[in-house]
Amino acid sequence: MERALNKRFSEAVTFFRGLWLPERATPVGYAALIDAYDLQVPWPRKLRAVSERHRVYSEHGWEILTPRHRPPATFEGHLAFALKHEGLDLAVLKRLFQAVGPQPIAEWIRAKPTGSYTRRAWFLYEWLLGERLPLNDAKRGNYVLVVNPAIQWAGEGVASKRHRVRNNLPGTPSFCPLVFRTEALKAMVDLDLSARAREVLGEVPKDILSRTASFLLLKDSRSSYAIEGERPPQDRIQRWARVIGEAGRHPVDAEELLRLQAIVIGDARFVTLGLRKEDGFVGGREHSSLRPLPEHISARPEDLPDLVSGMTAFDQEAAGQLDPVIAAAVLAFDFVYAHPFEDGNGRIHRYLIHHVLAERGFNPPGLVFPVSAVMLEEIDRYRQVLEDYSRRLLPVIEWRPTAGGNVEVLSASADFYRFFDATPHAEFLYHCVYRTIERDLPEEAQFLRRYDAFCQRIEQIVDMPDATLDLLFRFLQQNAGQLSKRARTKEFAQLTDPEVAAVEKIYLDLFEA
Structure with missing residues (x-):
């Protein structure tokens, strides 16, 4: 052999x-x-x-x-x-240790008891499998880090005297995705975007800032629904926006996730709330046979309680030791891969991004970065990021179709949702945050400045209620700065030709210059 x-x-x-x-x-x-x-x-x-x-x-x-x-x-x-x-691929290591058994690891450690890689392997074997090798505690050897921080982002580290290592894994055996320290991520972290956001907002008057925050909140809520292909009524968009605005105030646990799902679903007559009781997948079905055509297979129902518990522990402990954007990517994307609910997973996945950023104080108080809007604008790249792992995961999950058009997962798969490489997800999320800070925030604040100037100059020509003034602006905006024939003969028929010309010039000076 x-x-x-x-x-x-x-x-x-x-x-x-x-x-x-x-x-x-x-x-x-x-x-x-x-x-x-x-x-x-x-x-x-x-x-x-x-x-x-x-x-x-x-x-x-x-x-x-x-x-x-x-x-x-x-x-x-x-x-x-x-x-x-x-670096560490915990899913591979766990399956490897299960395949070889304890003897080769124990023999390697006995042969090189002070070796840094042998002691790391020893710790990882016992940490991943929850089984103690037949070895006495290490007596010699300098303490070494389990995760090499030059290769992957890691936690602060707690000493394991038995192995003479420092456990700096950013999670628990129930949940510990990892992120590689790429040049792209290091460059983003070095930008200190949290400070940059405060610098941008420091140039915005308080009244403009308040309205900017409200607009961006609604923009994120509307975009999050649009990503799911939904066009809900305005009251549902506003209700979800209020929830996003409260992100970070409550720890993420099973009860909080259930509360969020109930808000997202609203009318639950045709949806079973709570953790899934059946297997699930993302994808389509054959038209004639309804046979599933999975693009992603979700975690098994029996694995969900422990996975959610692992996410809770990550949110309350390890996430605080990682860069906030990286921690947000880890939690949010793993949630959507596990897909713990029958419906509502996508919006809660994006909510979790806001939760971690707000909880860590990354975004300025009262302001939400509309990352969902960037995801919607770059939907193809967003899907590619989601598929980065699903495409590699799908071939190793054994399943069969059910009579009802669902899947039945036949192989143990929980570890594939506990441990995965979240590097592309962190890079994409950092890109989204960067775009909101360098483009959306200043552009919206500048738009509101110009809109206020537009209203003030129009009021010098003609008095009209705020709602009518806003309608005038919308007509101009929709028609490249000119009032349409319909607007001039109906809603704004009372404006004279010189007044129309003056109104159009004001708009063009402010918004088309």
């Missing part, structure tokens, strides 16, 4: 488990371990392989390394390589 594995670890290939390599090379690290032990897990977003050329480059989801990076062709060699170079 060991000889066969060692041979498999050493094979150079051009085609690997359905994936083309940029050149002939030997898969290493997680790729080699997943293949050798036939682990049914979502592939990591980037795989590594070693070629015979002395050039390091990345292409088509592979990082091709040089011969000097080649690890020993053993289980221990590839695991140490993964921990050193690839």
Whole structure:
């Protein structure tokens, strides 16, 4: 068995488990371990392989390394390589530990009791599986971090004396997605967008600021419904806007999520409120047979209580140790992947973004960043981000269709919702926040300044009620600064030709210049 594995670890290939390599090379690290032990897990977003050329480059989801990076062709060699170079993929590690059992890990630790990678593997085995290896506590070796903060965002760290490591995982065994420290994310964090938002708002008069905040709140609520393909009445949009405006005031727990679902659904006659009792999926159905055509399969109902409990613990503990936007992405996108409710998951997913940002004081008091509006404008990119994980998750979930057109999940899948790579989600959310601060906030404040100036100048020409004045503005806005024939003969028939000309010039001076 060991000889066969060692041979498999050493094979150079051009085609690997359905994936083309940029050149002939030997898969290493997680790729080699997943293949050798036939682990049914979502592939990591980037795989590594070693070629015979002395050039390091990345292409088509592979990082091709040089011969000097080649690890020993053993289980221990590839695991140490993964921990050193690839960061932590907790879903892969848990399935790997379950596949190999305790003996290889224990033997490796006994052989290298002070090794940093052996002690990290030891801790991760016991943390992920909840099983104690037959080993005495470590007595020697400097304390090492479980998560390498140069590779992935991590928490503050708590000492584990047994393993002589500092557990800086940003979560619990029930919920711990991870985010890689990419150049894009580091650049965004360095911008200090929270301070930038306060700088932008510091230039806005208080009366304008109050109205800007109200407009952006409604904009986010309306956009969140539009993303779901819904056009609810104004009162529902305003009701959800009030809920978003209160984000961050209540901890996220099962009771709070149920409250939010009830508000989102409103009329629950045709929806069962609460955690799902059946399996679920996102996608379509064949017209003739109603056979499911899943694009994403949700967590199993029996796994939801523990997943929600893990999210609650993350919100109340680990989220406070991460960058606020990264923490918001982790919580919100994992929620929508788990899809704990029959309906309302999408809007609550976006609410959770506001919740974390407000709870951490990232956005100025009383102001909501309308990230849903950016998501709606960039809906294709938003969907691509959502599909980044779903596309890799779907092939490893075993399921069968039910007579009612649903899916029945046959394989254990809870770990795939506890642990996933949330890097593209964090990058996208940071992009949305950046857009709202650098574009939406100043543009809306500037619009209100111009609108006020428009109203003041119109009042110097003709007196009219505020509602009529606003209607006049809307007609001009809809017709590129000119009153339509209908408006001039009906709603504003009492305006003289010189007054119409003056009104149109005021609008063009302020909004079309």
